[in-house]
Amino acid sequence: MTSRRSSAAVLLLGAFAVTACDPHAVTLPTPSTSAATPTTSASTPSATPKSSRSTSPHPMKSSRHPKKSSPHPKGSGPRIVSFRVVQKPKCAEGTAVFRAKAVPLVIAWEITGATGGALSVDDPTGTPGTYDEVGLVGTEEFGFSCGGPVGSTETHKYDIYTVGGGTQKSRSLTVSAKVLDDGQAVTGQQAGPEPDPEPSEAAPDASSGS
Template sequence: MEPHQPIRTTDRRLTLALVFLGVLALLSAVAAIAIVVLDRPDGRQQQIARDRAGTGARADLGDISSTPAVSQPPIGDNQAPAATGTPAGGGDHAPKPAGPQIVYFRVQQQPRCDTAGNHTPATVQWKLSGATGAALSVDNPGLVGSYRSYTGTTGTETLNFSCGGGPGSTETHVYTLYTVGGGQQRSRTINVSATVPGAPPIPTASTTP
């Protein structure tokens, strides 16, 4: 029985070695599976990610499809496109009249008369555009510049009133302004009057019965 003892010892060592290798192989497989599981998200997370991606895509498609398409009608040979912006004749872009214009011609100071024969003269003023000067006529509107001519587009003139008609009388003068230069001539006429105050009433004597 002595010769068989070394064989049993050798078999036991071989068996232990195989068991140890098997355990190592099993541990390696478990570790590999754990690494794979940890690296991959679970099915629920993958489903949530897919749902979010699908929702975003549907939202983008919904935004695009909800916008109505705007089409322009074809413009024929005799059809002009619709005008936009400020209509003609209004706003700052309205066309200005051509040629010289009288912006204003008015009385700056009204004449006055009193019973003593004193008077305050009349003063007229004007402003033009598109002209080189002005011409003034007094009581003669058919004769351009019968009183005086002026250069420039603004001016004033003082005109006397005689106030010599007596109490209650009215004196009237006709002033006509003409544009000079710049194109077709324009004119404007104003009438200015002043009345002499009437004499104070004479007191009447009263009688006592």
């Protein structure tokens, strides 16, 4: 009996040892756990496309609306916007009955970025303001003498300068007018040479007798 019990105990311990060392005995329930794993991994990629689709249009909008630069930069300094002839001059012409009066010259200017302006007329030295100091916007009238020979041209030069505000700027105008007559009003036709006097008959000599 004792030997039979010892043999049974040995067989039982051997069975437990085989069961503990066999890898197939402990890995059988694992398929149920590994089946759940793909469910979690499959849900992860689904969130990624949503984020990429919602954020991709925004960079396109910013590129279609660039910032515009200011058309009037600050600190540009003085500038002569315009300096022009408003009315062309014309010398007088005609007769005493039908005589056209002389037309004066009118010039106009506009200056920005300065404190004032200066005007010079027929100044070969290029000195600002030899005629007068002027405002930033204005007009001026000038009469032409038209005293030259008939058919000649009278020419004058006008210069505008900026005053203050930075580097001085200038512009020039050269204006001409043709002399149409000598300024003498014609009153009538020029008289021709006087005709020779008609010969008179000589009176008879009273001392002579018949």
